Amino acid sequence: MSVWPQLRDSRLVRAGRAPGTVLRCGLMDTMLADLSVSVVLFFEEALDEDRLAAGLARALERVPVFAGRLRTAGGVLEMVCDDSGVPVTCYEVDGTLAEAMGRVTAAGGGLVDPVDAPAARTGGLPLLTVRLTRPSAGGTVLGCSWHHAIGDLQSFMLLLHAWSAAVEGGELPHVELTEDQDALLEKVLPAEDSGRPGFRLPAPAEAAALAREVAAGPRANRTVQVYFGDAELGRMRDGFAAAAGRRLSTGDALLAHVATVIRALDDDREERMVTVPVNVRRPLGLSPGLVGNLLSEIHLPQRPQDGPAALAAALRAAVQDFTTGHLNLRANLAFLESLGRSRLHECVPLGFDPERRRFSFSNWSRFGAYRVSFQGQRPVFFSPAANYPLPWVCWAVEGFHGAGQLATVVLPARLAARLRGTEGRAALHRHRDPADVLPAVVATLPKVL
Numbered sequence: 001m002s003v004w005p006q007l008r009d010s011r012l013v014r015a016g017r018a019p020g021t022v023l024r025c026g027l028m029d030t031m032l033a034d035l036s037v038s039v040v041l042f043f044e045e046a047l048d049e050d051r052l053a054a055g056l057a058r059a060l061e062r063v064p065v066f067a068g069r070l071r072t073a074g075g076v077l078e079m080v081c082d083d084s085g086v087p088v089t090c091y092e093v094d095g096t097l098a099e100a101m102g103r104v105t106a107a108g109g110g111l112v113d114p115v116d117a118p119a120a121r122t123g124g125l126p127l128l129t130v131r132l133t134r135p136s137a138g139g140t141v142l143g144c145s146w147h148h149a150i151g152d153l154q155s156f157m158l159l160l161h162a163w164s165a166a167v168e169g170g171e172l173p174h175v176e177l178t179e180d181q182d183a184l185l186e187k188v189l190p191a192e193d194s195g196r197p198g199f200r201l202p203a204p205a206e207a208a209a210l211a212r213e214v215a216a217g218p219r220a221n222r223t224v225q226v227y228f229g230d231a232e233l234g235r236m237r238d239g240f241a242a243a244a245g246r247r248l249s250t251g252d253a254l255l256a257h258v259a260t261v262i263r264a265l266d267d268d269r270e271e272r273m274v275t276v277p278v279n280v281r282r283p284l285g286l287s288p289g290l291v292g293n294l295l296s297e298i299h300l301p302q303r304p305q306d307g308p309a310a311l312a313a314a315l316r317a318a319v320q321d322f323t324t325g326h327l328n329l330r331a332n333l334a335f336l337e338s339l340g341r342s343r344l345h346e347c348v349p350l351g352f353d354p355e356r357r358r359f360s361f362s363n364w365s366r367f368g369a370y371r372v373s374f375q376g377q378r379p380v381f382f383s384p385a386a387n388y389p390l391p392w393v394c395w396a397v398e399g400f401h402g403a404g405q406l407a408t409v410v411l412p413a414r415l416a417a418r419l420r421g422t423e424g425r426a427a428l429h430r431h432r433d434p435a436d437v438l439p440a441v442v443a444t445l446p447k448v449l
Contacts, residue, residue: 026181055167097139112143222416243309275351370402
């Protein structure tokens with residue numbers, strides 16, 4: 001056995017039949033077509049690879065786009081459900097499951113095979129990869145990476161739950177594929193929305209600066225993970241709610257707390273903007289089983305003098321007002337259409353603005369990551385794997401065994417070091433009581449604050 005992962009097996013998993021469905025990528029899908037998303041699930045026992053592969057094949061029948069390939073026809077990016085297959089690789093590595101958990105956000109951690117999104121646009125390359133790793137001390141690591149043009153996290157979770165049901169012999173979830181997402185949105189979107197697109201076209205100088213930021217990301221930025229227990233979150237939420245004089249959700253409180261702690265440690269006294277992506281399936285009355293990128297955004301000012309309770313209250317008000325009239329999807333589509341598909345690669349989301357330290361917060365909770373079961377086992381840990389270490393980005397998901405919350409945040413290296421220091425830890429956990437009982441696995445992961 002080696003400390004470096006050793007390849008033991010590789011296979012190409014197919015459903016066994018190709019429906020041949022062709023899906024026209026919408027403007028939002030095309031905007032995201034240079035990105036992939038990677039996540040990792042950890043299980044305490046060894047999983048049978050043959051059963052997993054057989055279950056994945058059945059799941060790909062229900063969600064065939066993940067086994068398909070991309071192509072461009074008439075200047076339009078398309079997804080072809082041709083059952084080209086999903087590569088599944090199996091590795092062995094010396095060490096423990098906890099040691100593997102400690103590498104989940106490390107560059108080159110060896111837990112996922114990131115999809116090469118730009119190269120896959122031209123066809124021939126997979127849109128989903130699966131990597132299974134078995135530590136010598138026991139357990140299984142399941143690393144998955146998918147092309148963002150296919151869809152968002154909920155789209156991937158549809159596949160994951162179909163995969164779980166197939167392995168466990170349960171009923172597979174309902175899944176809908178849309179052959180033309182822009183046409184679907186045209187039918188369901190209100191005639192008018194906020195009118196504020198969530199994208200911008202940077203001037204040449206800013207575009208060059210953003211390109212340098214992306215290139216320098218692995219050297220300049222660090223990923224920090226912070227675990228908040230349920231009791232700690234309850235005190236945080238209740239304290240902010242009392243100060244704000246209104247009911248707040250745990251997500252509201254967590255975003256406000258993490259953002260204000262980071263700003264304070266950075267001694268940042270400027271007003272900044274916060275961007276929060278929102279799943280629009282429910283506001284638009286669309287099926288939760290719909291595959292695709294169906295996201296809008298909330299954009300909020302963060303004034304340091306207002307404090308975390310005010311930011312949490314502003315977010316709660318924005319979420320509650322997030323009816324069809326407050327969407328910006330039609331504005332997004334109009335902006336992108338005005339550019340033309342050939343220029344979509346030139347524009348960037350408003351949430352990506354490192355010079356202005358714009359904080360982007362994605363809440364991945366309640367998508368059911370800890371309801372997944374393979375051979376009777378549920379994950380002990382689910383986490384994003386940071387493909388692109390771009391600063392001022394945060395994801396939150398349920399913590400170990402589905403309890404509490406885990407915040408994964410990417411920051412400039414010096415600020416990340418301050419967050420890991422004594423002052424940063426104290427500020428992050430000012431709502432924690434010494435008597436709080438934390439999951440045992442937390443003690444085995446020194447990199448998790």
